[in-house]
Amino acid sequence: xxxxxISEARLQVFSSTIALLMLLAVARSVQVQIIDSxxxxxxxxxxxxxxxxxxxxxGIIFDRRGSPLAVSKIGYLLRANPRALTxxxxxxxxxxxxxxxxxxxxxxxxxxIIRDQGNLTPTLSSIVVYNLPLEKxxxxxRGLRQSGREGxxxxxxxxxxxxxxxxxxxxxxxxxxxxxxxxxxEGYYNQQLSALVGLRQGRAKLELQTISPSERxxxxxxxxxxxLQNFAEKRLQRALEExxxxxxxxxxxxxTSGAILASASAPGFDPNRALEIASQGGLELLTDxxxxxxxxxxxxxxxxxxxxxxxxxRVSATSILTDSGRLEVYGKRIFNSDRQTHGTVTVxxxxxxxxxVPTARMAxxxxxxxxxxxxxxxxxxxxxxxxxxxxxxxxLRTPRNVEWSRIDLATNSFGQGLSAxxxxxxxxxxxxxxxxxxxxxYVVHEWRRPxxxxxxxxxxxxxxxxxxxxxRIMRQLLAKATRRATPEALLPGYxxxxxxxTANWYRAGVKQKTTIVTYVGTLPADSPxxxxxxxxxxxxxSPWAAVTTVPVFRDVAAYAVRLLGIPPQSPP
Amino acid sequence: xxxLLTELIKRLRxxxxxxxxxxxxxxxxxxxxxGLTVMWLATSTRSAMLAAELExxxxxxxxxxxxxxxxxxxxxxxxxxxAMHERARAAGxxxxxxxxxxxxxxxxxxEALHRSP
Numbered sequence: 001x002x003x004x005x006i007s008e009a010r011l012q013v014f015s016s017t018i019a020l021l022m023l024l025a026v027a028r029s030v031q032v033q034i035i036d037s038x039x040x041x042x043x044x045x046x047x048x049x050x051x052x053x054x055x056x057x058x059g060i061i062f063d064r065r066g067s068p069l070a071v072s073k074i075g076y077l078l079r080a081n082p083r084a085l086t087x088x089x090x091x092x093x094x095x096x097x098x099x100x101x102x103x104x105x106x107x108x109x110x111x112x113i114i115r116d117q118g119n120l121t122p123t124l125s126s127i128v129v130y131n132l133p134l135e136k137x138x139x140x141x142r143g144l145r146q147s148g149r150e151g152x153x154x155x156x157x158x159x160x161x162x163x164x165x166x167x168x169x170x171x172x173x174x175x176x177x178x179x180x181x182x183x184x185x186e187g188y189y190n191q192q193l194s195a196l197v198g199l200r201q202g203r204a205k206l207e208l209q210t211i212s213p214s215e216r217x218x219x220x221x222x223x224x225x226x227x228l229q230n231f232a233e234k235r236l237q238r239a240l241e242e243x244x245x246x247x248x249x250x251x252x253x254x255x256t257s258g259a260i261l262a263s264a265s266a267p268g269f270d271p272n273r274a275l276e277i278a279s280q281g282g283l284e285l286l287t288d289x290x291x292x293x294x295x296x297x298x299x300x301x302x303x304x305x306x307x308x309x310x311x312x313x314r315v316s317a318t319s320i321l322t323d324s325g326r327l328e329v330y331g332k333r334i335f336n337s338d339r340q341t342h343g344t345v346t347v348x349x350x351x352x353x354x355x356x357v358p359t360a361r362m363a364x365x366x367x368x369x370x371x372x373x374x375x376x377x378x379x380x381x382x383x384x385x386x387x388x389x390x391x392x393x394x395x396l397r398t399p400r401n402v403e404w405s406r407i408d409l410a411t412n413s414f415g416q417g418l419s420a421x422x423x424x425x426x427x428x429x430x431x432x433x434x435x436x437x438x439x440x441x442y443v444v445h446e447w448r449r450p451x452x453x454x455x456x457x458x459x460x461x462x463x464x465x466x467x468x469x470x471x472r473i474m475r476q477l478l479a480k481a482t483r484r485a486t487p488e489a490l491l492p493g494y495x496x497x498x499x500x501x502t503a504n505w506y507r508a509g510v511k512q513k514t515t516i517v518t519y520v521g522t523l524p525a526d527s528p529x530x531x532x533x534x535x536x537x538x539x540x541x542s543p544w545a546a547v548t549t550v551p552v553f554r555d556v557a558a559y560a561v562r563l564l565g566i567p568p569q570s571p572p
Numbered sequence: 573x574x575x576l577l578t579e580l581i582k583r584l585r586x587x588x589x590x591x592x593x594x595x596x597x598x599x600x601x602x603x604x605x606x607g608l609t610v611m612w613l614a615t616s617t618r619s620a621m622l623a624a625e626l627e628x629x630x631x632x633x634x635x636x637x638x639x640x641x642x643x644x645x646x647x648x649x650x651x652x653x654x655a656m657h658e659r660a661r662a663a664g665x666x667x668x669x670x671x672x673x674x675x676x677x678x679x680x681x682x683e684a685l686h687r688s689p
Contacts, residue, residue, distance in 0.1 A: 054630055057637055060644055068648035074638040163648025202623070209623060216637065230653035562671055 045203075054198035057158045059217035061172060061185060061193070063226040064261075064445070068163060070172055070186070070271070075159030076137035077130040077177065078152055080110055082117040085151030094147050098139035099129060128152070130177055130275070131159050158195070160186075166270040168229050170288035171263045171443065173389060174274030184288055185220065185443060186271075187389025192447055193217040221446040223259035228252060231559045232264040235552055236534075240266055243548045244540030249290045249422045250552065252560055253430055255528040257459035258439030260386070261560070265290050291386060294394035294419035295535075298545075299337075299354045300501030300518045301415030303478060304428055306347055308374040309362050311470040317477060321345050327357045329410045334360050337502070352481035354500065356414045363413030364406075371409060372398040377465045378428040379438060385462070386423055386441040394420040415501055425501075425520060426533040432478075433497070433522035433531045436471040438462040479525035488550045489521055491558050493568025497525035498553065500545035505538055514538035517545035519553045523561070524569045530560055 032040065057072035078095065085091060088110045096103035109128050116124035132140070137154050144152055160175040173184030181190035198214030232250040240248055252262040265288050269277060274286055287293070309315045325341025327334040336342070336355050350358050363371050376382065381396030396418050397404040411417035420428075423441060431438040440460040448454050466474075478497035482489055489496045498521020505512040518535045522528040534549040534556070542548055560566075584592060649655060 057641055060641070067651040068644045071641050071645040071648060073641050073645055074634070161645050163645050164652035164654070167652060167654070200626075209619075211626070226651075226653050230657075562668075 048203045049201050050203070052200040054200060054214040055158060056195035056198070056214040056216040058160065058175065058179060058181075058195055059193040059219040059447070062219065062221045063224050063229075064222060065226065066221075067226050069168060069222070069224075069226070071161050071163060072158040072179075073161050074134070074156060075130070076132040076134065077155050077157060078128040078132070078140060079155055080113045080126050080128050081151045081153060082114045082126070083151075085110065085114065087149055088114070090147055091144070091149045091152060094143040094149060095129065095140055095152070098143045099132060099136050101129070125177075127177065160271075162271045164226065165272065166268055167226065167233065168224060168263070169268040169271050170265045170286075170290070171224065171229075171388065172271055173288075174271040174286065176275060181389075182274075183286055183390055184291075184388050185222065188387045189220055189444060189447070190389075193220065216450050218450065219448045220444045221448070222443050223254070223261060223445045224263070224443060225261050225563065228262040228556075228560055228563055229264065231563075232262040232556055233266065233268070235555050235559075236264045236266045239534075239536060239548065239552045242541070243536055244538075245536035245548065246538045247289065248536040249533070250535075250556055251290055251422060251426050251533045252556060253426055253441060253531045253533075255430055255433045255522060255531050256439075258427070258430070258441045259445060259459070260441055260443045261530075261564075262556075263288075263290055263443070287390060288388060290422045291388045292390040292392050292421065294392050294421050294424075295516050295537075296416055296418070296503040296506070297420050297425045297518055298415040298501035298503030298516070299356075300425055300429065300499050300520050301413070301418075302351060302354065302359050303432055303474060303499050304375065304378050305359050305363055305371075305413040306351065306477070307432055307466050307470055307474045308366060308371060310347075310473055311374070311466040312366065312370060314362065314365060315347060317347060317473045319347060321347070321350065321358045321362075323350075323355055323358050325357060327360055327410065329360070329364070330405065330407050332407050332410075334410055348477050348480050348484075351477055351499065352484040354485070359414045360410035363409050368399045368406070368409050371413070372396070374465065375412070377438070377463060378431060379424055379462070380418065380420055380428065384421075384423050384427045384441050385460075387444050391423070392421050394418070394424055396420075416503060422518075422533055422535050425518065426531060429499070429520045429522070429533070430531040431465045432471050432474045433528040434471070435468040436464055436466040438465050475522070475525050475528070478521075482521065482525075486519075486546050486550050488546070489519070489554050489557075491523065491554065491561065491568075494523045494557070494561060494566075495525035495569060496521050496523045496557070497528070498522065500550070502543060502545050512538075514540075515543040517543070517549050519545050519549035521553055521557070523557055524566075526569055529564075529566050530557065532557055532560070 060068050060072075061070035062068055088107060092107035092110055093103045096106045106128065113124055113126055113128070117126070140152070141154055144150075157177065158179065160179060162169070162172065171184045173182055173186030175181050175186055179194075181187045181193060186193065195217045196215035199212045200209055201211075202209030232252060236248050236250045239245065248266050250262065250264040251260065253260055267285075269285055277285055306315070310317070315321070321344070323336070323342040323345050325336060325339075334356055336353070336357050338353070342349065342353060342355060345353070345355065345358060349355070375396060376398070381393060381398070383391045383393050396412070397408050408417050427438065427441055438461070440462045442457060442460070444457065446454060446456045475497045478499060479495050482496050482498050486498065486500060489498050498519060501518040501520070503516050505514040505516055516535065516537050517539060518533065520531070520533045522531040532553055534552045536548050539548045584595070587595075
């Protein structure tokens with residue numbers, strides 16, 4: 001049989017094609033099996049792997065006496081799947097009757113979720129209800145099964161509970177459903193308090209699984225004394241009612257260590273209800289003004305100005321000064337608050353009568369470099385470093401700022417034209433109480449890791465601001481001034497060194513008729529153990545600190561010395 | 573059964589050595605395969621049992637942690653200053669009107685101790 005030349009050529013083409021295809025197949029299989037093998041293996045593993053997250057609770061927050069203030073318990077939440085929801089009305093009714101809430105509220109929530117999920121970028125969480133106990137979750141599940149309604153998923157999670165309710169709410173902060181901490185201790189120590197989520201991974205239960213264990217969060221122990229905190233909060237609340245003030249702060253600090261024993265802010269909030277408050281648009285209420293709201297402190301700054309004057313040797317405790325009653329600085333007139341001229345005065349007189357003019361004159365003599373260097377050392381214009389989330393720096397303009405003018409030097413000396421948080425004012429005054437050493441305030445003194453390791457915090461000395469001698473002179477002067485000007489602050493047997501401060505309230509930059517009043521003091525003045533700040537915003541009964549804040553200081557101080565067993569220095 | 577096995581061995585003896593070797597190889601492979609299958613099943617069962625036990629322990633651990641935390645929460649409620657005050661007042665306690673401090677000296681008391689017979 002003879003082969004035609006055409007058919008021979010065809011055969012060669014056919015064979016070459018087959019060979020090429022085979023080569024391609026081999027090349028492709030080498031690519032898939034060898035070159036891209038890890039990628040395909042990874043994709044396959046991901047498709048086949050089952051991953052289970054193992055959650056653990058956040059750490060517990062205890063007060064200094066070991067009483068728990070924040071605990072995590074198992075709770076349940078209901079999540080809606082809008083695509084599977086068919087009968088919103090019946091579903092709402094079933095959930096409402098199981099959890100004891102109005103059906104309209106549940107229905108509104110479900111309808112809002114459905115509407116939102118229809119958008120291109122949904123913004124609303126699909127959570128319908130949270131913080132349900134086991135019994136109610138069972139009731140919901142039973143009700144939904146009996147009614148045959150779908151589209152609601154029940155999830156278990158660790159919910160945060162604050163057993164003492166509103167007590168120390170702003171200081172503790174709150175936790176969302178993630179759970180992540182916000183504000184206060186929960187916010188600052190979120191990393192330590194957070195649990196390590198464990199994982200269990202495997203293709204099937206018949207194969208060995210990879211397990212990374214979960215770990216509960218570290219427990220933290222506060223310096224806060226619940227008893228004192230409770231008293232401070234109640235006394236502050238009473239002060240708001242009696243004075244007509246809108247809000248207020250009371251902070252009690254251990255002088256030598258900087259440990260915060262109580263930190264009350266009113267109106268506070270119940271951290272158990274924080275998410276509800278936030279969802280109702282009250283996010284601005286969920287802050288701690290003691291640490292995050294700077295204000296114009298007023299005359300409580302005068303002790304710092306005079307401490308600078310004594311420390312730099314400009315004056316001594318016995319120096320005689322002249323009060324002209326009026327001072328003109330770059331076209332602005334400064335008067336004493338009583339609009340009087342006092343003539344020859346001592347530093348004690350200046351502090352007792354809270355005279356603006358000699359204080360401003362002294363600041364001008366000191367000069368901006370010295371004055372602001374000291375003020376910055378006192379901690380103004382920078383955070384105190386207290387372990388609470390959201391601390392503000394306040395505003396202290398210095399000659400380096402373009403907005404600064406020489407009038408600022410004069411007004412800053414008596415606490416106007418600058419802003420500071422209550423913690424900054426307290427901490428600066430505490431430097432005088434603590435023999436000139438500025439401490440770093442703190443609220444957590446220990447945290448206990450789940451592996452049993454305890455980390456205890458030691459008091460931190462930030463820096464020396466003034467000499468020991470200057471601090472002692474200032475305390476003596478302030479103690480004498482307190483006896484003369486605000487004897488209401490005194491406790492039998494406990495000499496008090498303190499200072500009042502009154503400043504105007506500003507709303508949207510406009511000066512209001514109302515005031516912000518502060519009293520900061522330390523006791524016993526000879527060897528201080530406690531430094532206490534009381535601040536009230538816009539009291540209506542009196543614009544003066546001596547009338548409104550001093551009684552609060554006295555009551556809190558009396559309770560604190562009793563509770564902490566601080567003996568009197570002299571027989572009462 | 574014994575007769576069947578005896579008959580099988582007799583027949584095997586009659587076959588050629590090559591056939592016997594093939595059969596032996598085949599039987600050994602089957603035995604090895606069976607052994608491996610049994611081992612795999614045993615390991616898988618053990619894994620499944622361990623996985624189930626692990627899940628159960630995790631659930632138990634979560635339950636116990638929850639029980640502990642629930643107790644802490646109850647302790648927190650009971651020891652909250654508000655609750656303590658209410659109970660103390662209900663029991664008839666009132667804050668002291670005045671606290672007396674007694675001045676003591678450690679030196680004096682140690683001397684007194686030394687002096688005591």
